[in-house]
Amino acid sequence: MRLPSFVRSFTDVRTYLHGFRLAHFYSYSHVREVRKMRVGAGASFAPNVSFRNGERIVIGAGSHIGEHSVVWAGNSSGSITFGEKCLLAPRCVLTASNYAIEQGTPVMDQPKIEKDIVLGRDVWLGAGVVVTAGVTIGDGAVVGAGAVVTKDLPAQCIAVGIPAKVVGYRPAAGTSAAVTTEVTSGAGT
Numbered sequence: 001m002r003l004p005s006f007v008r009s010f011t012d013v014r015t016y017l018h019g020f021r022l023a024h025f026y027s028y029s030h031v032r033e034v035r036k037m038r039v040g041a042g043a044s045f046a047p048n049v050s051f052r053n054g055e056r057i058v059i060g061a062g063s064h065i066g067e068h069s070v071v072w073a074g075n076s077s078g079s080i081t082f083g084e085k086c087l088l089a090p091r092c093v094l095t096a097s098n099y100a101i102e103q104g105t106p107v108m109d110q111p112k113i114e115k116d117i118v119l120g121r122d123v124w125l126g127a128g129v130v131v132t133a134g135v136t137i138g139d140g141a142v143v144g145a146g147a148v149v150t151k152d153l154p155a156q157c158i159a160v161g162i163p164a165k166v167v168g169y170r171p172a173a174g175t176s177a178a179v180t181t182e183v184t185s186g187a188g189t
């Protein structure tokens with residue numbers, strides 16, 4: 001007779017070994033890295049954010065990094081710096097290095113080229129945004145969901161797409177609230 005699935009799970013020693021493997025993974029990809037980072041007051045990140053080379057990661061006060069995001073500083077020089085009050089939606093990926101890609105040698109065996117990533121203050125990255133090595137994003141910039149940022153973005157811009165392009169700028173204070181009220185009252189009555 002075939003045992004029920006949960007009995008097979010909990011009587012298999014590999015289930016428990018896998019639990020240890022996951023604990024090890026979260027230790028080296030989060031817990032131990034966070035200790036090395038410079039984290040401003042009130043900054044927070046989901047417990048499954050993956051960090052590397054935390055000694056080269058700086059997170060400004062009040063920033064938040066959403067679940068399943070990846071923040072990988074370089075092995076030897078590439079740093080990642082977030083200003084204050086940055087907001088990263090889930091599944092953002094920032095990596096401060098690229099492999100060299102010359103023909104004839106497997107990419108994974110080639111040296112890494114490291115360049116700093118800098119986010120100003122109040123930068124919002126939507127869900128699934130990728131930021132490649134060497135990019136600086138200006139204060140207040142908004143990057144739409146799914147964008148891949150390969151070049152610097154100016155302050156207060158709204159950028160979307162692959163590669164990310166500036167499609168506008170954040171409205172001046174007070175102006176978008178007025179638009180929202182107008183649309184809401186028009187739609188609701």
Ligand SMILES: CC(C)(COP(=O)(O)OP(=O)(O)OC[C@H]1O[C@@H](n2cnc3c(N)ncnc32)[C@H](O)[C@@H]1OP(=O)(O)O)[C@@H](O)C(=O)NCCC(=O)NCCS
Binds near residue numbers: 128
């Ligand atoms: C970028 C963003 C802020 C723009 O919002 P908005 O100013 O209200 O813009 P609109 O929805 O009016 O869209 C304006 C245009 O940009 C396009 N657009 C909007 N977001 C886009 C995106 N992520 N990628 C590509 N194009 C996008 C729209 O299709 C529209 O195109 P059109 O003018 O040809 O019709 C928003 O669309 C976005 O991506 N938000 C991130 C949401 C998210 O990840 N939330 C997670 C919680 S932290």
